[in-house]
Amino acid sequence: MIDTSPSVPQRHLEQLIxxxxxxxxxxxxxxxxxxxxxxxxxMEAEAAGLVESVLIGNSEQIERLCEELGLNRSGHRVVSTxxxxxxxxxxVDLVKEGKADALAKGWIHTDALMxxxxxxxxxxxxxxxxxxxxxxxxxxxxxxxxxxxxxxxxLAAKAAIVQxxxxxxxxxxxxxxxxxxxxxxxxxxxxxxxxIDAACLSKMAQRRxxxxxxxDGPLAFDNAISRxxxxxxxxxxxxxxxxxxxxxxDLNAANILAKDLEYLAGATLAGIVIxxxxxxxxxxxxxxxxxxxxxxxxxxxxHHARQ
Numbered sequence: 498m499i500d501t502s503p504s505v506p507q508r509h510l511e512q513l514i515x516x517x518x519x520x521x522x523x524x525x526x527x528x529x530x531x532x533x534x535x536x537x538x539x540m541e542a543e544a545a546g547l548v549e550s551v552l553i554g555n556s557e558q559i560e561r562l563c564e565e566l567g568l569n570r571s572g573h574r575v576v577s578t579x580x581x582x583x584x585x586x587x588x589v590d591l592v593k594e595g596k597a598d599a600l601a602k603g604w605i606h607t608d609a610l611m612x613x614x615x616x617x618x619x620x621x622x623x624x625x626x627x628x629x630x631x632x633x634x635x636x637x638x639x640x641x642x643x644x645x646x647x648x649x650x651x652l653a654a655k656a657a658i659v660q661x662x663x664x665x666x667x668x669x670x671x672x673x674x675x676x677x678x679x680x681x682x683x684x685x686x687x688x689x690x691x692x693i694d695a696a697c698l699s700k701m702a703q704r705r706x707x708x709x710x711x712x713d714g715p716l717a718f719d720n721a722i723s724r725x726x727x728x729x730x731x732x733x734x735x736x737x738x739x740x741x742x743x744x745x746x747d748l749n750a751a752n753i754l755a756k757d758l759e760y761l762a763g764a765t766l767a768g769i770v771i772x773x774x775x776x777x778x779x780x781x782x783x784x785x786x787x788x789x790x791x792x793x794x795x796x797x798x799x800h801h802a803r804q
Contacts, residue, residue, distance in 0.1 A: 678714025
């Protein structure tokens with residue numbers, strides 16, 4: 498059951514779920530499904546009418562947990578495997594065979610899941626991760642990227658990561674996303690490489706090398722989020738205080754930022770990998786029900802948009 502207390506923001510995330518419910522459910526291969534939290538997430542997404550699941554992993558463990566949780570085993574296909582690597586490969590195979598519309602990370606480590614995905618499900622685009630984030634203290638969704646896939650992206654990679662996030666934001670209803678290329682400071686300093694990348698990304702957007710977005714940077718986090726902070730520092734920006742997408746300088750910064758917002762500011766985060774042949778849900782074991790449902794809803798919306 499979703500917590501509806503005032504501390505849990507739901508305005509925009511619930512709207513995404515309702516949009517997805519109006520569409521046909523998608524077939525999701527759950528990779529390494531033999532764990533209680535994983536199966537609970539499957540139950541929630543199925544009950545919401547978002548997905549139909551194929552459960553991949555140790556069949557005996559999956560069946561035992563399904564029985565304990567009251568999950569109807571007759572309604573699920575179980576694919577038995579003996580290892581993480583085999584589970585990941587079988588999930589990829591199901592996609593290639595046209596038997597799965599999306600993948601979902603179960604108990605498997607992210608790198609083990611992504612190894613066959615990157616080898617066999619690339620589309621020619623950069624593969625990247627986006628956290629779709631909602632806070633009670635901010636009036637709209639924030640898209641934080643990349644917190645899970647690209648460790649230390651160079652300028653070309655950052656441009657592709659931004660474009661992926663912009664495309665996702667547009668799919669979810671943001672007509673012209675405003676992107677802040679984050680750094681520690683808001684001025685270009687050659688000694689801080691991320692400030693140079695940020696300035697280049699801003700100019701690339703002006704030259705339409707990044708499409709359908711307004712990009713500004715470098716911006717420190719306070720200047721990106723707060724118009725008042727930007728004005729105090731005499732920064733003129735079309736992004737400050739109205740930002741949609743936060744591009745972190747590297748994976749460490751993005752991951753720390755996202756988890757800070759989650760654990761200190763009460764944010765709800767739904768993670769999705771895009772740039773592959775199918776959307777990939779990367780839930781955390783500690784994710785609340787709403788976050789897991791939103792990840793599934795985004796996968797549904799992405800799948801049908803691509804059709």
